[in-house]
Every structure is written in structure tokens, then in C-alpha cells.
Amino acid sequence: MTIKIGVIGTGAIGREHIDRIENILSGGEVKAVTDVNQESAYKAVKDYNLDATVYPDDVALVGDPNIDAVFVTSWGPAHEQSVLLAIEAGKYVFCEKPLATSAEGCMRIVDAEQKQGKRLVQVGFMRRYDEGYVQLKEALDNNEIGDPLMIHCSHRNPGVDENYKTNMAVTETLIHEIDALHWLIDDNYESVRVDFPRKTKHSHAELQDPQVFTLKTQGGVLIHAEVFVNCKYGYDIQCEVMGEEGIAKLPEVASVVVRKESKLSSNILNDWKIRFMDAYNKELQNFLDSVEKYGEPQGPTSWDGYIAAVTADACLQAQETGEEVDIKLQDTPDFYKKQVAVRN
Numbered sequence: 001m002t003i004k005i006g007v008i009g010t011g012a013i014g015r016e017h018i019d020r021i022e023n024i025l026s027g028g029e030v031k032a033v034t035d036v037n038q039e040s041a042y043k044a045v046k047d048y049n050l051d052a053t054v055y056p057d058d059v060a061l062v063g064d065p066n067i068d069a070v071f072v073t074s075w076g077p078a079h080e081q082s083v084l085l086a087i088e089a090g091k092y093v094f095c096e097k098p099l100a101t102s103a104e105g106c107m108r109i110v111d112a113e114q115k116q117g118k119r120l121v122q123v124g125f126m127r128r129y130d131e132g133y134v135q136l137k138e139a140l141d142n143n144e145i146g147d148p149l150m151i152h153c154s155h156r157n158p159g160v161d162e163n164y165k166t167n168m169a170v171t172e173t174l175i176h177e178i179d180a181l182h183w184l185i186d187d188n189y190e191s192v193r194v195d196f197p198r199k200t201k202h203s204h205a206e207l208q209d210p211q212v213f214t215l216k217t218q219g220g221v222l223i224h225a226e227v228f229v230n231c232k233y234g235y236d237i238q239c240e241v242m243g244e245e246g247i248a249k250l251p252e253v254a255s256v257v258v259r260k261e262s263k264l265s266s267n268i269l270n271d272w273k274i275r276f277m278d279a280y281n282k283e284l285q286n287f288l289d290s291v292e293k294y295g296e297p298q299g300p301t302s303w304d305g306y307i308a309a310v311t312a313d314a315c316l317q318a319q320e321t322g323e324e325v326d327i328k329l330q331d332t333p334d335f336y337k338k339q340v341a342v343r344n
């Protein structure tokens with residue numbers, strides 16, 4: 001069966017996902033698109049040669065009886081409305097992060113999904129599908145370095161535009177570490193504090209850059225997570241877990257090592273689209289296969305979206321107050337306790 005997909009938001013990642021559904025993955029076809037910028041929606045149909053209807057908005061797109069699954073790739077503040085519409089219509093949803101921009105918004109989605117009686121939603125936390133993170137998790141699950149004590153990690157972008165403000169270091173960038181790290185060590189966050197080192201001259205008035213988040217987990221693990229979005233030199237994701245018996249590190253992206261003119265060098269990527277290309281492909285193929293095979297997505301759930309939102313809210317409060325802020329999650333509903341297989 002081919003899953004008929006409607007895409008809400010045909011910007012950078014909406015176009016990337018359309019391209020992979022049409023040209024790389026199997027089992028899905030884009031049959032509808034919409035964007036608040038309608039020209040962008042028409043352009044996507046033309047550029048990717050889609051046999052798809054352009055709708056004026058998400059209400060009309062979700063109402064198309066031919067659409068089985070909705071991809072929400074608009075900007076973050078618009079996600080909640082589109083996801084709720086899709087759930088109410090009983091349609092599957094792949095939603096880019098964030099699921100909603102507040103914990104309350106995520107809870108409304110969690111409630112709506114539970115009322116439908118089965119999982120409909122997968123959140124775009126693609127690092128769980130990245131081969132390096134999968135290997136790192138296997139090493140930890142196999143107790144290769146004993147119990148984890150500390151994590152040092154960095155999320156660095158070469159640069160950002162003037163629209164990117166201090167809070168977006170959390171909602172756009174750190175949000176991936178927030179999801180990946182608690183999954184990696186199977187622990188819950190307890191508190192967070194933020195430090196602002198000297199600001200780089202490459203930033204702008206409304207962006208404190210870099211930032212260092214210190215998260216503590218209920219199990220006592222201390223995490224130092226650096227976000228540096230004007231690092232200039234490349235797109236670089238680092239993660240090192242220190243355990244009782246050794247250290248496990250996220251592998252570097254493979255690159256040819258050149259010896260030339262008295263130098264030893266290898267390339268560093270500079271684009272998230274390329275760094276996580278395989279992970280995006282795997283997460284979406286897994287979504288399509290799971291819906292087809294099990295009638296439910298198997299990837300990161302609405303509850304994972306809620307955990308990320310509660311943690312992000314605490315990080316934002318810590319940015320504003322300079323204080324250590326507690327992270328308080330509600331108990332996980334039974335509905336979300338079933339273990340899901342992430343590996344393909």
C-alpha cells in the first residue's frame with residue numbers, strides 16, 4: 001500500500017522531506033501540500049513534479065479524505081494546531097520538532113491522541129536513527145563503560161541569521177540534545193542551569209552565543225551541553241559519555257584523511273541537512289513502514305515531545321533567571337509505556 005501524504009509547510013525541511021519521500025524512500029507519495037506562503041507550496045509541486053493538490057490551509061488539507069498521513073514541517077508555533085486537526089481526523093502525523101512550543105500544548109496533543117485509542121504521532125527527533133548515536137546507545141546498553149557519570153556534548157552551527165534569538169538556542173537547537181541524551185542513558189532530567197561565556201563577535205544584539213547548559217538527571221548524571229551557533233568552522237555535533245569503566249564517544253563523520261604540504265587534514269561538514277541525511281531517511285522510512293505494517297508509528301512519541309517541551313521550558317526559565325530550575329514531569333501514561341523499536 002502507498003501511504004498518501006499531505007505536507008504542511010514547504011520551507012527548507014518540508015522540501016527536503018518531499019524530496020526523500022518522492023525520490024529516495026518507498027511506500028509514500030505526496031498528494032497534497034499547503035504553506036501560508038502559497039507561492040512556496042506551488043513551487044514545491046513544480047520543483048518536485050508532484051501529482052498533488054495545493055490547499056489554502058491546514059484545515060482544508062487535513063479534510064482531504066484521500067490523505068492518510070500529515071507531515072507538519074511549518075514553523076514551530078504553527079505545529080500544535082495542525083497536529084490536533086490531523087489527530088481529530090484520525091490521520092497519522094509526522095511532526096517536526098517541536099511538537100508544540102509549550103508543555104501545555106504538547107499535553108493537549110497527548111490527550112487528543114489517547115482519546116483516539118492508538119498512536120498516530122511521531123516527532124522528528126531523528127538523532128535516534130543516526131548510526132553514530134545508535135552505536136553509542138548500544139555501547140551504553142551493553143554496559144561497555146559501566147554506569148554513566150557525566151556527558152560532555154556540543155551542538156555547533158557555522159552561523160545563523162538575525163531572526164535567531166537567545167531562546168532559540170533551546171527551542172531550535174538544544175532540543176535535539178534534550179531528546180537524545182535522556183534516551184541515550186535511559187534517565188530523566190531533574191534540573192538545569194545556564195552559563196553564558198564571553199559572547200562571540202560573530203553574534204548579534206539579541207543572541208547570546210555561545211551558551212552552556214548544565215543538566216542534572218535523577219540518576220545523578222551531570223551533563224554539560226554547549227550550544228554555539230556562530231562557531232564559523234562548520235556544523236559539528238559532539239557527544240562524549242564518561243562512565244565508571246571508560247569513555248564512549250559519538251563517532252566522527254567519516255571523511256578522507258589527507259597528508260599534504262606538511263599537514264594532516266580531513267573535512268568537517270557545514271550543513272545539518274547532510275550531517276543527518278541518513279537519519280532523516282531512516283526515521284521517515286521507519287514511519288512509513290510502521291504505519292503500513294503495525295498500523296502505528298514506532299518512533300519518538302507525543303510523550304517524547306512533551307518531555308522535550310517541559311525540559312525546554314525549564315531551560316528558557318534558566319536563561320531568563322540565571323537560576324538552577326527544577327524539571328518536573330508528570331507520570332508517563334500507560335499508553336506511552338510500550339517500548340518502541342527504533343532500529344530499522
Ligand code: NAI
Pocket residue numbers: 008009010011012013014034035036037040058073074075076078096097098124125126172272276
Ligand atoms: P522554514 O521557515 O524553511 O519553513 C517553514 C515553512 O512553513 C515556511 O515555508 C512557512 O511559510 C511555512 N509555514 C509556517 N507556518 C505555516 C502554517 N501555519 N501553515 C502552513 N505553512 C506554514 O523552516 P524549516 O527550517 O523548514 O523548519 C521547519 C520545521 O522543521 C521547524 O519546526 C524546525 O524546527 C524543523 N526542523 C527540524 C530539523 C531537524 O533536524 N529535525 C531541521 C530543520 C528544521
Ligand code: NAD
Pocket residue numbers: 008009010011012013014034035036037040058073074075076078096097098124125126172272276
Ligand atoms: P522554514 O522557515 O524554511 O519553513 C517553514 C515553512 O512553514 C515556511 O515555508 C512557512 O511559510 C511555512 N509555514 C509557517 N507557518 C505555517 C502555517 N501556519 N501553515 C502552513 N505553513 C506554514 O523552516 P524549516 O527550517 O523548514 O523548519 C521547519 C520546522 O522543521 C521547524 O519546526 C524546525 O525546527 C524543524 N526543523 C527540524 C530539523 C531537524 O533536524 N529535525 C531541521 C530543520 C528544521
Ligand code: ISE
Pocket residue numbers: 157172173176272
Ligand atoms: C535546525 O532547526 C535543526 O533542527 C538542526 O538539526 C539543528 O542542528 C539546527 O541547529 C537547527 O537550526
